[in-house]
Amino acid sequence: MGLLEGKIGIVTGAGQGIGRAIALSYAREGATVVVADFNEEMGAETVRLIEKTGGIASFACGDVSKEDSVRKMVESAVGSYGRLDIACNSAALSRGSGPIHEYERSVFDQTLEMCLTNTWLCMKYEIAAMLQTGGGAIVNISSNSSLKGQAFNTAYAAAKGGVNILTKSAAAEYGGQGIRINAVSPGVIRTPGVEKYFEEQPKIAEGLKKAAVMNRLGEPEEIAEAVTFLSSDRASFITGQLLSVDGGGSVR
Ligand SMILES: NC(=O)c1ccc[n+]([C@@H]2O[C@H](COP(=O)([O-])OP(=O)(O)OC[C@H]3O[C@@H](n4cnc5c(N)ncnc54)[C@H](O)[C@@H]3O)[C@@H](O)[C@H]2O)c1
Numbered sequence: 001m002g003l004l005e006g007k008i009g010i011v012t013g014a015g016q017g018i019g020r021a022i023a024l025s026y027a028r029e030g031a032t033v034v035v036a037d038f039n040e041e042m043g044a045e046t047v048r049l050i051e052k053t054g055g056i057a058s059f060a061c062g063d064v065s066k067e068d069s070v071r072k073m074v075e076s077a078v079g080s081y082g083r084l085d086i087a088c089n090s091a092a093l094s095r096g097s098g099p100i101h102e103y104e105r106s107v108f109d110q111t112l113e114m115c116l117t118n119t120w121l122c123m124k125y126e127i128a129a130m131l132q133t134g135g136g137a138i139v140n141i142s143s144n145s146s147l148k149g150q151a152f153n154t155a156y157a158a159a160k161g162g163v164n165i166l167t168k169s170a171a172a173e174y175g176g177q178g179i180r181i182n183a184v185s186p187g188v189i190r191t192p193g194v195e196k197y198f199e200e201q202p203k204i205a206e207g208l209k210k211a212a213v214m215n216r217l218g219e220p221e222e223i224a225e226a227v228t229f230l231s232s233d234r235a236s237f238i239t240g241q242l243l244s245v246d247g248g249g250s251v252r
Pocket of ligand 1: 012013015016017018019036037038039062090092093118144185191192193
């Protein structure tokens with residue numbers, strides 16, 4: 001029997017990278033998965049990959065920084081499968097990096113919207129659905145840039161710092177009602193998003209590639225393992241925690 005047998009889950013940003021690995025892991029462990037992404041082709045491909053291995057999944061296409069899309073995403077889980085048990089909020093998009101004094105305010109605002117506001121919105125609707133059936137588990141994806149800060153990536157680091165405190169605050173708010181809420185903080189993980197960032201920022205890339213004490217990049221599946229555990233009943237007394245999965249990057 002899988003760790004998530006019979007559970008109904010949502011994974012945002014599941015069209016590629018870490019989100020896709022989490023959706024595949026949820027399905028492999030027996031969950032029915034709503035794959036959420038604003039990229040139709042990539043989201044459909046994740047659903048196909050799950051179905052190919054005998055899993056059950058459907059696609060909710062939409063931008064999770066928009067309240068209407070988030071409402072529809074959660075409605076599609078509850079409407080199709082009757083309830084929502086687990087959710088991982090992995091979708092994020094950094095709108096740019098650079099020195100603060102050269103930053104456009106619009107870039108800062110958009111980064112908060114795509115990394116922090118979206119997480120709050122997803123939690124708002126996921127929690128409302130979980131309260132209907134007496135509980136659930138949510139895992140938010142943070143970043144190690146939120147731990148000590150990250151020069152030239154200030155908006156993203158601040159947004160992910162917000163995700164951490166949002167996670168802890170919400171865990172305190174809903175623990176008594178059976179909803180556990182944790183966050184996973186990835187180190188530097190080999191994903192299409194990071195490979196694009198390495199190309200755009202070759203100088204920053206050099207440092208990032210050496211971030212882990214284990215002298216390698218992480219793989220999306222290594223993040224998915226931690227998220228799957230925290231989403232499962234095996235983590236039944238864990239809430240309000242931030243777990244770094246970073247090859248020791250946070251202790252360097
Ligand atoms: N890869 C890393 O090294 C790393 C490190 C720290 C934190 N993270 C975090 O992990 C998560 C996943 O990162 P990744 O590297 O896999 O990213 P990625 O860019 O490779 O994939 C992100 C996916 O999310 C989707 N997405 C983004 N914003 C969305 C929105 N508003 N609505 C719907 N879909 C949206 C994209 O279409 C894409 O499929 C993010 O929260 C990221 O901040 C990644």
